[in-house]
Amino acid sequence: MTGVVVGRRGRRPAGSGVQLTFEVIAEALRERIRSGGLGAGDPLPTQAVLMREFGASSLTVQKAMTLLKQEGWAVSRPGKGAFVAHYDHPADDLDGPEATAPAGGTAARVEALERALAEAARQIADLRGRVEALESDGGERGH
Template sequence: MTGVVVGRRGRRPAGGGVPLTFEVIAEAVRERIRSGGLRPGDALPTQAVLMREFGASSLTVQKAMTLLKQDGWAVSRPGKGAFVAHHDHADDLDGPDATAPLCGTAARVEALELALAEAAQQIADLRGRVEVLEAGGGERGR
């Protein structure tokens, strides 16, 4: 079975026909990034927003987001949402590399760095709470 893509409504020849809705959504988001409407680090539109904008189901929007993440255009921050991935040439989104996102290992490293930074902040917050409790002993009885 060569040259076949499994899509929303079954199979279709690769490269043929009209793009599926999730592909249209992913391309629209990529275009917003390329044009500078969404910058590296910006939050991507929520699932609900994309569902309304494109008249799509939640599964279709999830597939679009998965595609963006796999291709290195977006990263997830647990509990925070999805964000535009940082590109090697973030200031040159209109240049020849405008369609080349940070991919593969580099995108995974970035996602791990973001998760690590968030975890470090949570640890710092917890340390602060512990210090307050130890200094004043105020909330220990709860």
């Protein structure tokens, strides 16, 4: 034996190129997202489904999901599950990993906040218009 242990504890020699099961699961899900099989906002397979599909333990699946979330590929919605994160579409002239990597989780949150802010501004403008209309109608009646 060469002293290399790959298995229960997930140890491997540095630079061996051997992927651990959680990395295999994460890469499979990344590929589904890159290929369009899973789109932004789509639910990711449940833990039970991934455990069956990859013959993995719940801890292994959880590690894969944690990795995807840390990298910005997935987001959790408490009580609902994990979903594909919204990501920026790269410029057409990019090649390589940068062309398919999602924006980080922060970018997705900023995008969501910007949409919410735009919606709030629209609602405020609508309410302001209603108030002005009510005030002008009330002013005409009072004279």
